[in-house]
Amino acid sequence: MKHNFGAGPGILPHEVLKQAAEAVVDFNGTGLSLLEISHRSPEFEAVLNEAVSLVKELFSVPEGYSVLFLQGGASTQFALAPYNLLPEGGKAAYLETGVWANKALKEAKFFGDVEIVATSKESNFTYIPKDYTVPADAAYFHITSNNTIYGTQLHQFPKSPIPVVCDMSSDIFSRTVNVADFGLIYAGAQKNMGPAGVTLVIVKDDLLGKTGRKIPAMFNYQVQIEGGSMYNTPPCFAIYVSMLTLKWLKAKGGVPAIELENNAKAKVLYDAIDSNPLFKAVAAPEDRSHMNVCFVAENPEHEKPFLKLCDEKGIVGLKGHRSVGGFRASIYNALPIESVNVLIEAMNEFAEKNK
Amino acid sequence: MKHNFGAGPGILPHEVLKQAAEAVVDFNGTGLSLLEISHRSPEFEAVLNEAVSLVKELFSVPEGYSVLFLQGGASTQFALAPYNLLPEGGKAAYLETGVWANKALKEAKFFGDVEIVATSKESNFTYIPKDYTVPADAAYFHITSNNTIYGTQLHQFPKSPIPVVCDMSSDIFSRTVNVADFGLIYAGAQKNMGPAGVTLVIVKDDLLGKTGRKIPAMFNYQVQIEGGSMYNTPPCFAIYVSMLTLKWLKAKGGVPAIELENNAKAKVLYDAIDSNPLFKAVAAPEDRSHMNVCFVAENPEHEKPFLKLCDEKGIVGLKGHRSVGGFRASIYNALPIESVNVLIEAMNEFAEKNK
Numbered sequence: 001m002k003h004n005f006g007a008g009p010g011i012l013p014h015e016v017l018k019q020a021a022e023a024v025v026d027f028n029g030t031g032l033s034l035l036e037i038s039h040r041s042p043e044f045e046a047v048l049n050e051a052v053s054l055v056k057e058l059f060s061v062p063e064g065y066s067v068l069f070l071q072g073g074a075s076t077q078f079a080l081a082p083y084n085l086l087p088e089g090g091k092a093a094y095l096e097t098g099v100w101a102n103k104a105l106k107e108a109k110f111f112g113d114v115e116i117v118a119t120s121k122e123s124n125f126t127y128i129p130k131d132y133t134v135p136a137d138a139a140y141f142h143i144t145s146n147n148t149i150y151g152t153q154l155h156q157f158p159k160s161p162i163p164v165v166c167d168m169s170s171d172i173f174s175r176t177v178n179v180a181d182f183g184l185i186y187a188g189a190q191k192n193m194g195p196a197g198v199t200l201v202i203v204k205d206d207l208l209g210k211t212g213r214k215i216p217a218m219f220n221y222q223v224q225i226e227g228g229s230m231y232n233t234p235p236c237f238a239i240y241v242s243m244l245t246l247k248w249l250k251a252k253g254g255v256p257a258i259e260l261e262n263n264a265k266a267k268v269l270y271d272a273i274d275s276n277p278l279f280k281a282v283a284a285p286e287d288r289s290h291m292n293v294c295f296v297a298e299n300p301e302h303e304k305p306f307l308k309l310c311d312e313k314g315i316v317g318l319k320g321h322r323s324v325g326g327f328r329a330s331i332y333n334a335l336p337i338e339s340v341n342v343l344i345e346a347m348n349e350f351a352e353k354n355k
Numbered sequence: 356m357k358h359n360f361g362a363g364p365g366i367l368p369h370e371v372l373k374q375a376a377e378a379v380v381d382f383n384g385t386g387l388s389l390l391e392i393s394h395r396s397p398e399f400e401a402v403l404n405e406a407v408s409l410v411k412e413l414f415s416v417p418e419g420y421s422v423l424f425l426q427g428g429a430s431t432q433f434a435l436a437p438y439n440l441l442p443e444g445g446k447a448a449y450l451e452t453g454v455w456a457n458k459a460l461k462e463a464k465f466f467g468d469v470e471i472v473a474t475s476k477e478s479n480f481t482y483i484p485k486d487y488t489v490p491a492d493a494a495y496f497h498i499t500s501n502n503t504i505y506g507t508q509l510h511q512f513p514k515s516p517i518p519v520v521c522d523m524s525s526d527i528f529s530r531t532v533n534v535a536d537f538g539l540i541y542a543g544a545q546k547n548m549g550p551a552g553v554t555l556v557i558v559k560d561d562l563l564g565k566t567g568r569k570i571p572a573m574f575n576y577q578v579q580i581e582g583g584s585m586y587n588t589p590p591c592f593a594i595y596v597s598m599l600t601l602k603w604l605k606a607k608g609g610v611p612a613i614e615l616e617n618n619a620k621a622k623v624l625y626d627a628i629d630s631n632p633l634f635k636a637v638a639a640p641e642d643r644s645h646m647n648v649c650f651v652a653e654n655p656e657h658e659k660p661f662l663k664l665c666d667e668k669g670i671v672g673l674k675g676h677r678s679v680g681g682f683r684a685s686i687y688n689a690l691p692i693e694s695v696n697v698l699i700e701a702m703n704e705f706a707e708k709n710k
Contacts, residue, residue, distance in 0.1 A: 002386040006393050009591060017380055017388045024376040031357040031669075033372045035550040035596065038361050038672065071426035071552065072573055075587035079571035107571045190588055195390040197426065197552045197590030216434035216462045218427055232430035233545055235552030236364060237592060241390065314386075317393065 003339035006317025007148050007292060008170065009190040011334045016244040023240060034240055039233050047240050048229060054246035058254055061179050061202060066225045068201040069239050074169045077186040077199060078104040081165050082111035084203075084221045085184065086139045087211045093117050093138040093162070097154075098125045098147035099323070104167060105142065111213075117141070124324070125150040127284035136161040140183055140207075146171035148191075149321040151294030151328065152287040157181055163207055171291045172200065173249060174333055175259040183207050191291070192333045194242030197235045249333065258333050265331045265340045266290040272344040278302055278351050282324060296326030303327075306350050313346050315339075358694035361672025362503050362647060363525065364545040366689045371599040378595060389595055394588050402595050403584060409601035413609055416534050416557060421580045423556040424594050429524045432541040432554060433459040436520050437466035439558075439576045440539065441494045442566045448472050448493040448517070452509075453480045453502035454678070459522060460497065466568075472496070479679070480505040482639035491516040495538055501526035503546075504676040506649030506683065507642040512536055518562055526646045527555065528604060529688055530614040538562050546646070547688045549597030552590045604688065613688050620686045620695045621645040627699040633657055633706050637679060651681030658682075661705050668701050670694075 004011040027034040030043060037044055052067045061067060070076070081104075086092050090112045094105040096119035108114045115138060118129035125147060134141045142165045146153045153171060157164065163183025172187040179185065184203045190196040201221065208222050217223045223231055229239075252258060270288060273281045273295045282294040297303045303326065310318050320326040329343060359366040382389040385398060392399055407422045416422060425431070436459070441447050445467045449460040451474035463469050470493060473484035480502060489496045495518045501508045503525045512519065518538025527542040534540065539558045545551040556576065563577050572578045578586055584594075607613060625643060628634045628650045637649040652658045658681065665673050675681040684698060 004387060004391055006391065009391055009394065009588065011391050012388065017390065020390070021376040021379040024379060025372055032359060032671070033367065035372065035375070036359055036361065036364055036366050039364065039551065071428070071431070071590070073426070073587045076426070076573045079573060103572070107573075110569055110571050188588060195592055196394065196588045197593055214465060216465050217458070218431045218434055218462075232428045233364065233543060233551045235426070235590060235593065237550055238552055238590065316387070 001314055003313070003315045003342050004317055004335065005315060005329045005331070005339070005343070007321070007328055007330045009196045010192070010330055010332045012195070012241070012245060013248045013334045016241060016248050019244055020241045024237075035237060039230060039236055044236055047236070047243055048234065051239055051243035051246065054243060054250060055200065055202070058173060058246060058250060059177065059179055059202070064206065065179060065202055065204050068203070068221070068224050069229045069234060069242070070199045070201055070224060071197070071235055073196075073199055074100070074167050074186060074188045075103065077167070077201065078107035079110065080219055080221070081140070081142065081184055081186070082108040083213070083215055083219050084211065085163070085165065085207055086112040088112070088213055090139045091115055091135070091137065093135050093141045095129065095132070095141070095143045096121060097128055097144050097152060098150050100147065100167060100169070101142070101144040104144070108142070112139070125152065126282060128152055128154055128287040134158065134160045134162060138162055140165045143167070146289050146291050148292050148330070149324060151283045151289045151292045153289035153291065155287070163204065171289075173246070173255055173258070174262050174291055176255050189238060189242050191330075194245050195238050198238035198242055261337070262290050262331070262333065265335070265337055266293065268337075268344065269293050269329060269331065269340050272347055276347050276351050278354060279347060282326065291330060291332060293329040293331060294320060294324055294326065296320070302350070302354065306346075309350055310343070310346050313342055315343055315346060356669055358668070358670045358697050359672055359690065360670060360684045360686070360694070360698070362676070362683055362685045364551045365547070365685055365687045367550070367596070367600060368603045368689045371596060371603055374599055375596045379592075390592055394585060394591055399591055402591070402598055403589065406594055406598035406601065409598060409605060410555065410557070413528060413601060413605060414532065414534055414557070419561065420534060420557055420559050423558070423576070423579050424584045424589060424597070425554045425556055425579060426552070426590055428551075428554055429455070429522050429541060429543045430458065432522070432556065433462035434465065435574055435576070436495070436497065436539060436541070437463040438568070438570055438574050439566065440518070440520065440562055441467040443467070443568055445494045446470055446490070446492065448490050448496045450484065450487070450496070450498045451476060452483055452499050452507060453505050455502065455522060455524075456497070456499040459499070463497070467494070480507065481637060483507050483509055483642040489513060489515045489517060493517055495520045498522070501644055501646050503647050503685070504678060506638045506644045506647045508644035508646065510642070518559065526644075528601070528610055528613070529617050529646055531610050544593060544597050546685075549600050550593050553593035553597055616692070617645050617686070617688065620690070620692055621648065623692075623699065624648050624684060624686065624695050627702055631702050631706050633709060634702060637681065646685060646687060648684040648686060649675060649679055649681065650684075651675070657705070657709065661701075664705055665698070665701050668697055670698055670701060
């Protein structure tokens, strides 16, 4: 058995994968594969409708918001957010908490002015800046809720006088969030929601249509809303697997239940790191991510042998991102606590051997 | 057994579906699903590289062209083609052969002037206009090689003094094409190449970077080329299934071999329609599509009972597009001649009953 700590595309529930595989051969007894049926068929429309309903239910999406399943990943949303929300000649505010936040703000510069309200770049993004003022004259304030590479997470969302736009790619559905506090939420599916190839967008309808900018159909949230995420052929399989994953989450008790599990997994793992003399967590303690636990070996020569031991125990995907080094244990929704325990055992065993 | 004549997402080879289903549970014996491995893993990089190689081999892509697997469907390419190829203040030429061509040219208007060199709109697109001059002062000439809704196909590609941009979504890999005659080819995968969720782009490198326009990363072909289709997380599963489908095509003898099969399937079906007193093909004979065979009942009251008979025989997806009515038999690469024969038998049986 493998213990999949990969940062993404990340682990998905076993039963979801099993059901997805069946649908690839025969979808719901239709005698056809899910991959070869029309997206306009009642069968697929039911899948998409259920996926949208599950998002609304699991995230308590209030009235006045639209839920979209689009293509292109969060990187496309980096451009679509300003394309749709930043008026000609206007300004957007960004919190720079890592490479992804930086990429997002670079795309915004194609559409208007960008004000970086705060950054932790000088420390290689090991913490979340907190002492800043959101400019009231900007069109929106963009944040990244979880920073996969550095293992930091916003545990409190900022109070903002302007709409908050949030890239939740790496922690969506991992904790309760008050959607009403946001103007736009987007997330690539491939961490907690499904496979690569689909992007969730939750947008407050009354923010749209105010930029004075003409937007090609596929980039226009309003067009996608009117088309019910089917202005053109959607990524049917990725939506289906996301729907199954959301159903799995609902059966587990929804977001509050998984949040408790996630908190418990994060706590035991950080405790194990903190109490182990050979390892050290990277992120500022108050900003530690409950999704991506980044740590390093105190002695860099321990890195390779520890990865080798992990490999022997079926632990995969633990190598840290090249810009941080060390290790990154991604403990997304679908990762069972048993896998965390196997990693902790490996750390303890390694410390015992290298006393 | 079902006979899948659906227009798309369309039929895929049975063995491809079987292998894809296995990979969803355990990819190549890794103990992990294809859906939960990193796109940067050697395993997935091998998939993407093989997919690119197969495109180059099967389509004899010459030096100086790049092959990309992107997201967003052809509808996104409707905007990206002019975004990347139409200079500020420039003009693009379009051949209007249907709804999709029309959508493509509408998107180009966001980026410059559009000249419609010819249209068959007045006849509800039942033929391909041939008597026109391509303006030498336009940046490119856009055509749609096959028109799914109306069952028409360009059997000869135009001579053009300017680069030809071609939407080949519904007939790519169904016939030999001289890629060197094109500046840009794009195609949503979901007819002949794979499942929905990935788009093939073949672009001539030296056409890029000449618009004087700044382009956000995800919309910029040059950025996608430099990132090797992995500027961000690609749609891994859709690329994998496309790779398997291309491998299947190669094993069958490649594009020339499937072209012979496609021609044979189209011939027997059009012959059966032409010789049946109850049915009538819709498209101009010289422009009949070898992918989508559109026909109607001479007596509209025969429509429902014929669809009912088809349903009894396991024939699915035969209903015509609402803008044309009648029937549309999509006979893509993966549809076996046996299924065509079942449809012909149904037509003959129906004619016999309704003499």
